[in-house]
Amino acid sequence: MTEATEQTLTTAGKDARPIKLACRNVWKLFGANAAHFIRQRDGKASMAEVAAAGLVGAVRAVDLEIRQGEIFIIMGLSGSGKSTLVRCMSRLVEPTHGKVEFEGKDLLKISDAALIELRRHRMGMVFQNFALLPHLNVLENIAFPLGIQGQDRATREARAREVIELVGLRGREHFYPRELSGGQQQRVGIARSLATKPEVWFLDEPFSALDPLIRREMQDELMRLQTMLHKTIVFITHDFDEAIRLADRIAIMKDGEVIQIGTPEELVVNPATDYVAEFTRDVHRAKVISARSLMRACDGSEHGGTVAPDARISSFSADIVAAGKPFAVVNGSGEPIGEVTPQAVIDLLAGIEHPRPGA
C-alpha cells in the first residue's frame, strides 16, 4: 500500500491550473561582490562556500511554482529568509541571481514603468504590522492605491466602500488607524490590498501581530474571502498550525533554503528531513490526513458508511468509531477504491505509530 500512497501523493502534486508565479534558482546574498560570486559559480554554491566568501545567504537556490488560485504558504522560523523570498517575488528586494517569472515573463527584466504598472494593478500586499498611513482615515487609506493610479475621488471612494463592505468595516470609514483595534487595522490592510483587484496577493505574516482568538477569526475571514475571490495567494507565516489550516501547499524554509514543498498531508506523512518532522510532530493529524492516506484495500467486510478520498479523518472519526464498522472510500463515480477501519482511525487519534495495514 505504500506504493499506492506515494502514487496518490504524486498525483495530488500534479495540477492542471496554469503557473502564475515561479522562482527559478533565486538567490539573495548580502555582502561585497555577491553578484559576482554567484555568477562565477553559475548559480550553485554550498552554504559553506557562501560563508567562506564572507557573504550572508538570505535566500539560496529557491525553486518553486505557484499556480493560479492556489494558497501557497511559505513557512519558516524567523531568520529563515521567508520574508526576503517574498520580497524577491515582488521585487521589493532585488534578487542577486536567478529568475522570478510572473506568468512566464521574467520579472527581473521588465522596466521600472512596467513594474509600477504590474504592482498597481496585478499585485497586492498585506503587512505584518499593517503599514497603514497614520494621517489618513480608513476610507482614505483604502482608496490610497487607487488615488496613486490617478482615479478620481468619486470612483475610488465608491470602490473603497465596496471593499469596506467586503471586510466588514462599514461604519468605520472615518476612523483613523490608531482608533482601531489590531484586528480591525488588519482588515483595513486587507481591504486596501484588495481595492485594486490584484491577481497575486502577498500576505506577509498578516496575523502574527494579533491575539490568538482574533488570529483564528481572521483566518476564517481569509478563507471566506478566498472562496469568493479566488486569488493566487502567497502567504508567509511562522505558525505551522496556521499554515496547515489555510494552505493548499506549503514550502518550508530553513537558513534561506526551501527544504520541502508539499500539501500539509504530504509534509505530515512524508517529512523530507528531521527538521520538517520536528515541525509536524505536534500537529493534530486527524485534521490533516485524508481518508486516502489511511485506507487499505477492501477485504469484503460490511461497510458502515462511505467517505470521499479527500475527506479529513477528523470529519468522520466520530461517526466511524460509533458505527464500529469500516467505511468505504468511494471515488467521484461511487466506485469503492478502498476502506478505512475504525481501529486505524483510533490509532491515528491516539497517536500510536502503527505499521500501516497491509504493509
Added chain:
Amino acid sequence: MTVTASASESRPPVQRWLAIWALALAAVLVVFLLRDSMSWAVNYPTEAVIPVADWVSALMRWIKSNFSWLTRSITAVLGVPLDFALNLLAKNFKIGHGADMFVLPRLSWVGVCAAAYLAGRAAGGWKLGALVGGCFLYIALFGQWTSAMLTLALISIAVPFCIVTGLFVGIWAWRKPWAERLIVSPALDLMQTIPTFAYLIPMLLLFGNSPVSAMIATAIFATPPMVRATMLGLSRVPSEIDDFSEMAGCTARQKLWKVLLPSARPTLMVGVNQVIMLALNMVIIASMIGAGGLGYDVLLALRALKVGEAMEAGLAIVALAIALDRLSQAIAHKQAKGSAHQEARRSFWRRYPNLTLAIAILAITTLLSLFVPAFAALPKAMTLTTAPLWKAAVNWITLNFFDMIEAFRVALILNVLNPVRAFCEGFPWLGTVFLLGLAGYQLSGLRLAALVAALTAFCAVTGLWEKTMATVYLCGISAFIACLIGIPVGLMASRSDRFEKIVTPIIDTLQVLPSFCFIIPVVMLFRVGDVTAMIATVAFAVVPAIRYTNLGIRQVPPALIEAAKVSGCTKRQTFFRVQLPLALPEIMLGVNQTILMALAMIIICAMVGTRDLGQEVFIALSKADSGRGIVAGLAIAFIGIVADRLFNAWTAKARARLG
C-alpha cells in the same frame, strides 16, 4: 590561570598610556619652563601669523563688488513679503504719499490676542488658549506691542523659509548618502557651533543694515534642526510603509510626498518647534543689524544701562517665547497622537470653527480700529509699566547688599577667575595642540587626532591664541560650575518624582528663553565684566546637565535594578554600582551639550565686556570688518567642534564598553 594571563595582557596598554601622558606632560612642562628661550612655542610669533582674516576680507569685498546686483535683487525680492508682514502686524500699510496718503491699519491688538487664544484652544484646550492669549495680552498691556509684533513678523516670514529649505536639504541628504556624509552633516555641525554673532557680519556686509539681512541671518541660523528632523523622520518611517508604497505602485515622487513625508509628520513638527525657537533667539540677536523689535529695545536699554526698560523688554521676549513654544509643541503633540475621526465632509467653517472665528474677529476688530483708536493701539492710560519698580528694586539691593555682592564678585575674580585665566593664557600653544591631538589619538585614532590638532592650530596661526584661551577659560569655568550644579540637581530629580515635578517646568522655561534674556538680571546686580558673563552662562548652560542626568538615571532598565536588589545591594550600592555607571554615557552627553551651550552664551556675553573671541566678533561687527569677524567666528566654532568630537569619542568608547 587564564584569568591572570588575560589580565596581564590587557594591562600594558593602560600602563603605556599612563607613561605616554606623563612624558607628554613633562615635555609641555619643559617647554613652559624654557619659555624665555622657546617663546615661539608658548606665544605664537606675530610674524608667522597667517593673514586669513585679510584673505576673507578681500574675498568678501570681491563678492560685494561683483555680486551687488544679486544681493540687491535678493533684498528686493525678500523685502516684499517681509514688508507685508511688518505692515500687517506692526506698522500699518501706507498707500500713496504726502497729503493723499491713505493708511490701512495693522491687525488690531484685540484681534491678535483673540486669535492667539483660539489657536491655543484649538491646539491644546482652553488652558493653553488662556496661556497663549495671556502672553499676548501681557505684551500689549506692558506697552511692548509694536516691538513684539515687529519681532513676530520677522519670525513669521523667516520660519516658513527655514522649513521649506530644511525640508528640501533634508530630503536631498536622505536620498544621497554621499551628500549627507560629505556636505550636509559637516555643514550642519559647523552651522550650529558658529556663534550667532558671526552670522551677522557677512549679512551686514552683503545686505546692509536692514530687516532683510536680519531675516536672512535668522533663516540660515534656524534651518539646521529642520534638516536634521527631516533626515531623522524619513529614516524612521517603518520599512513596511516603505514597502507598501512600492507595492501600491507609487512613483518615487508619490512615495516621498504622499507616503513618507506624511508618515514622518510628528518628527517634522518637532523640527518646526525647534526652528521657531531658534528663529526667535536669532531675531533678537539680529536686532544689531537692523531687525528692530524687542531685541533692539533690550540692546538700547542695556547700552544706556536702563535696567528697568531692559527687563521689561526682556520679559516681553520671555512671554513671546513661551507662547510660541507651547503653541508649536501642542501642535506637534497633536500630530504625534494622530487625528480623531470626524463625520463626512462638512462646510469649511464647520470643519475649522476656530480658524473661521479667528479670521472673523481679526477682520472685525481691524475694521473697528479705523474708527475706534482703542482697537488700533492700547490706550496709554491702560498700559502698565514696571520699569520704575525694577529700578527701585535694583537700587534697594545695591543700597543694602552692595558690599556683599561686591565682596563676592571680587573674591570670585581674585581667587578663581584670574588664576585660571593666567594659567590658560600662559599655557604654550604648541603644547595644547600636542596634548589635544594625543587625546584624540587615544580616544579614537589618527583621524580624530589630526582633526583636533588642525583645528586647534588654526586658532594659533591666525593670531587669535590669547583670545581663544580667554574664551576657553571662561567657557570652561562656566561649564564646570554648570555641571557642578546641574548634575547633582539631575541626580536628585531622578531619585524623587516630586522634585522632578518642580524642576521640569523650570528647566523647560529656561530652555525656551533666548540667550539675551539671561544677561539682563545679572547685569543689574553684578554690572559688566567676567563675573556677569560667567553667571549668565551658568544659568543658560545648566539645563542639559540636569535634563540628561535625570534622563540617564531614569533610563536604566528596571530589570537591572531589580537584579541588583535581588543580589542584596543596598540603595546606595544600587545607585553607585548600577545606576550611575549605566547612566554615565547619557550624563556625558549632557556635559557635552552644556559645554557647547556655554560656548554659545559666552560669545553673546561680549555685550557685557568680556575680552575674548566674542569681543573680537563684536568689535568686527561694529566695524563691519568681515574678515576679522569670520575668522574669530570660525575659531569659536572650532573650539566647540574640538570639545564636541573629543567628548563624543569618549562617550562612544564608554558606550561600547557597556555594550
